Amino acid sequence: MPVTITTLSENTANFGFLAEWGLSLLIDVNGFKVLMDTGMSISTVYNARLLGVDFGELDVIVLSHGHLDHTGGLMEVLKLSGPKKIVAHPDIWNAKYSDRRGRPSRNIGMPFSREELEKLGAAFELSREPVYLSSSIVTSGEVPMNTDYERLDQGLFYETEEGVQPDPLKDDLSMAVKTKPGLIVVLGCAHRGPVNIIRHFQEVTGEDRIYAVVGGTHLVHASPERIRKTIRDFEKMNVKKVACSHCTGLRAAAMMADAFGDSFVYNNAGTRLTLTIDQGD
Numbered sequence: 388m389p390v391t392i393t394t395l396s397e398n399t400a401n402f403g404f405l406a407e408w409g410l411s412l413l414i415d416v417n418g419f420k421v422l423m424d425t426g427m428s429i430s431t432v433y434n435a436r437l438l439g440v441d442f443g444e445l446d447v448i449v450l451s452h453g454h455l456d457h458t459g460g461l462m463e464v465l466k467l468s469g470p471k472k473i474v475a476h477p478d479i480w481n482a483k484y485s486d487r488r489g490r491p492s493r494n495i496g497m498p499f500s501r502e503e504l505e506k507l508g509a510a511f512e513l514s515r516e517p518v519y520l521s522s523s524i525v526t527s528g529e530v531p532m533n534t535d536y537e538r539l540d541q542g543l544f545y546e547t548e549e550g551v552q553p554d555p556l557k558d559d560l561s562m563a564v565k566t567k568p569g570l571i572v573v574l575g576c577a578h579r580g581p582v583n584i585i586r587h588f589q590e591v592t593g594e595d596r597i598y599a600v601v602g603g604t605h606l607v608h609a610s611p612e613r614i615r616k617t618i619r620d621f622e623k624m625n626v627k628k629v630a631c632s633h634c635t636g637l638r639a640a641a642m643m644a645d646a647f648g649d650s651f652v653y654n655n656a657g658t659r660l661t662l663t664i665d666q667g668d
Contacts, residue, residue, distance in 0.1 A: 390415070390661070392662060393412070393415070393659045395412065395430070397655045400434075401658060407426055407427050410424050411426040411457075411460065412602060413435075421562070424449070425457070425458060425460035426457070427457075427460065432467065445471055449520070450475035452556060455495045455497070457576065470507075472511075475558070475560065479558050481496065483543065484551065485544075487542040515529050516529075517591050524562060530579040531587065533583055536613055537581075540556075540578060563592060569595075570596065572599070577604045581606075582617060585597055596625070599662050602632070606634070614638065614643075618643060628662065629647050630660055631651075632654040
């Protein structure tokens with residue numbers, strides 16, 4: 388059976404689909420279905436209807452972090468799915484802000500309370516550690532910052548008892564699917580660095596081979612030098628397929644497309660990828 392990843396929400400869209408800043412990915416591994424993130428508002432549900440996706444068939448929902456553009460569609464999804472387990476990091480409930488030079492400060496945190504979501508059937512499993520969703524699918528848990536060039540976004544903040552502070556984004560979760568050709572790494576926003584995340588999954592799973600990297604790499608504000616270093620590390624890890632979008636940014640996406648050629652996919656809303664037909668144990 389194939390491993391398929393369907394992009395339900397993304398900044399850009401295929402013909403007939405709705406584009407919206409954010410991300411939502413449906414991962415289907417041998418019939419086990421995971422929804423990673425829910426976009427910013429209505430796009431995930433709208434595009435799911437076009438694709439014939441039944442949210443009632445979901446086995447679990449994963450929230451990559453507590454930002455609005457990844458959680459804003461959650462209430463609409465739950466209205467259609469019924470009660471579902473939701474795996475996330477405890478810090479998704481932090482009050483989060485974007486404050487960039489030349490722009491007004493914005494509240495970009497989770498737009499719903501836990502109580503509102505639980506009334507719709509959300510059953511939260513909050514963990515700082517990796518969580519195995521199935522025998523072959525695992526979340527990252529907290530990712531250490533080990534590379535010498537990946538940095539947290541300096542324009543993002545969260546509210547603490549001492550006031551508003553730079554957000555360490557410890558709630559930045561990703562997923563890995565173990566397959567025979569290697570790991571499929573699924574990124575939400577990769578705030579703590581895509582290479583940090585991949586190396587962390589290599590340690591968590593004991594699998595060094597990386598078959599594919601899919602999702603947001605948060606290189607939208609990165610310098611060309613950082614993008615080049617990221618691409619170089621992907622090449623050193625012998626990544627076979629790259630399907631990045633959302634917070635990757637156009638410059639980074641163009642550089643990746645140039646580096647990886649036909650192995651690169653700009654993964655916009657409405658795209659359905661079949662990444663492998665051989666699932667690992």
